[in-house]
Amino acid sequence: MEVSIQNVRKEFERFPALHDVSLDIRSGELIALLGPSGSGKTTLLRLIAGLDFPTGGAIYFGDEDASRKSVQERNVGFVFQHYALFKHMSVADNIGYGLKVRPSRTRPPKAEIRRRALELLDLVQLSGLEKRYPSQLSGGQRQRVALARALAIEPRVLLLDEPFGALDAQVRRELRRWLREIHEATGHTTVFVTHDQEEALELADRVVVMSQGRIEQVGSADDVYDQPNSPFVYGFIGESSSLPVTVEKGQVWLDDRSIGLTAKDAPEGSAQLYFRPHDVELVEGGNGCIVGTVAASRRVAGTRHVELEIGGAQHRVEIELPADHPAVGRSRVAFRPKKWKVFPQSSGAHPLRRQPAEIVELAPTGT
Ligand SMILES: Nc1ncnc2c1ncn2[C@@H]1O[C@H](COP(=O)(O)OP(=O)(O)OP(=O)(O)O)[C@@H](O)[C@H]1O
Ligand SMILES: [Mg+2]
Numbered sequence: 001m002e003v004s005i006q007n008v009r010k011e012f013e014r015f016p017a018l019h020d021v022s023l024d025i026r027s028g029e030l031i032a033l034l035g036p037s038g039s040g041k042t043t044l045l046r047l048i049a050g051l052d053f054p055t056g057g058a059i060y061f062g063d064e065d066a067s068r069k070s071v072q073e074r075n076v077g078f079v080f081q082h083y084a085l086f087k088h089m090s091v092a093d094n095i096g097y098g099l100k101v102r103p104s105r106t107r108p109p110k111a112e113i114r115r116r117a118l119e120l121l122d123l124v125q126l127s128g129l130e131k132r133y134p135s136q137l138s139g140g141q142r143q144r145v146a147l148a149r150a151l152a153i154e155p156r157v158l159l160l161d162e163p164f165g166a167l168d169a170q171v172r173r174e175l176r177r178w179l180r181e182i183h184e185a186t187g188h189t190t191v192f193v194t195h196d197q198e199e200a201l202e203l204a205d206r207v208v209v210m211s212q213g214r215i216e217q218v219g220s221a222d223d224v225y226d227q228p229n230s231p232f233v234y235g236f237i238g239e240s241s242s243l244p245v246t247v248e249k250g251q252v253w254l255d256d257r258s259i260g261l262t263a264k265d266a267p268e269g270s271a272q273l274y275f276r277p278h279d280v281e282l283v284e285g286g287n288g289c290i291v292g293t294v295a296a297s298r299r300v301a302g303t304r305h306v307e308l309e310i311g312g313a314q315h316r317v318e319i320e321l322p323a324d325h326p327a328v329g330r331s332r333v334a335f336r337p338k339k340w341k342v343f344p345q346s347s348g349a350h351p352l353r354r355q356p357a358e359i360v361e362l363a364p365t366g367t
Helices: 041-049 091-100 110-123 139-152 169-186 197-203 221-226 231-236
Strands: 003-012 015-025 030-034 056-061 076-080 157-161 189-194 206-211 214-219 241-248 251-254 257-262 269-275 280-282 290-300 303-310 315-322 332-337 340-344
Touching: 003 041, 015 041, 015 056, 015 214, 030 041, 030 197, 041 076, 041 157, 041 189, 076 139, 091 110, 091 139, 110 139, 110 169, 139 157, 139 169, 169 197, 189 197, 197 221, 206 221, 206 231, 214 221, 214 231, 231 241, 231 269, 231 340, 241 315, 241 340, 251 269, 257 332, 280 315, 290 315, 315 332
Parallel strands: 030 189, 030 206, 076 157, 157 189
Antiparallel strands: 003 015, 003 056, 206 214, 241 251, 241 269, 251 257, 269 340, 280 332, 290 303, 290 332, 303 315
16 A cells, blocks of 8 residues: 655654655555654654644645544554553453454454464464463563464554564564564565664665654655765764865865865865764875864774764864774874765754755865
């Protein structure tokens, strides 16, 4: 089932939790809503579910305007982080619940409900536990039962809000892999919310990056990591370092020194340079590079993370160097980013940005 979210706005007592959000979810797609706390992920998921209604805009399920339809009419399945199972019901009864409460017209016979519950229990790899009660299961097993319960109604869309949020890292990783397998086996259109970027990037076909009630970027894991289209996405996905610079005469300048990066298409004026700490090359020094003083250095697995002070102690950036690099205290390091982007200052290279960023994409010097 495709879901089309069209110019959706949501206000809570005049507080705008979502501003003009549009998104087309393809049938069978596994899509992640990723963003910091308060960015509007749960709000958007609840609007898709029909647990709440938009202040403006519309939500289509296929060709049908579902904006005012109930959860039941939309036929969605959902699992929330703390969406508890019914304590007094066995695992099998929990899974069959959504079918049992259907109006008699569409309710399958008892034996059929039981058969379906056992089949789903098998799918979530918990065969044999149908008689247990939720208190007799581990956290990960409970979440799997919750997922089986959501799947039992054969939902048109499956919605998951941080379904593995409360579990430890190891179990999360296992359930993640397993959710991907279930998704491939069942082909449900699935939207899941997470603020764990590793989870989003690993699991989803496409990631929707949200900030302050807006969608910043939609794309594959590669798109959002390699081609971030705003300072926010650059800073939010993966590691990044940034410096205030000026673009003048097609060159990037840092405190009146050219740093050897050509920015022909960028607007002239104040800008913010972004790069990944591991995407830098060391140079001999002199002109056309960034020179810093080592302020801190720590060994992290196979590399050395070095914090540099640039222009006195005015700015700090982090770069990653080979583990054996002798980055001792106060020594000078000269480098140049290999892959980078500059965003004009007016595009909101600023945490409180309200405007969508203007995209400036530039090729590094020498490529
Ligand atoms: N019922 C409500 N009444 C008033 N404000 C609300 C309500 N629900 C959410 N909000 C506000 O809307 C904004 C978005 O909230 P939402 O729950 O969608 O964030 P989220 O991205 O899911 O965050 P988290 O990662 O913390 O779960 C927040 O500022 C929140 O305080
Ligand atoms: Mg939330």
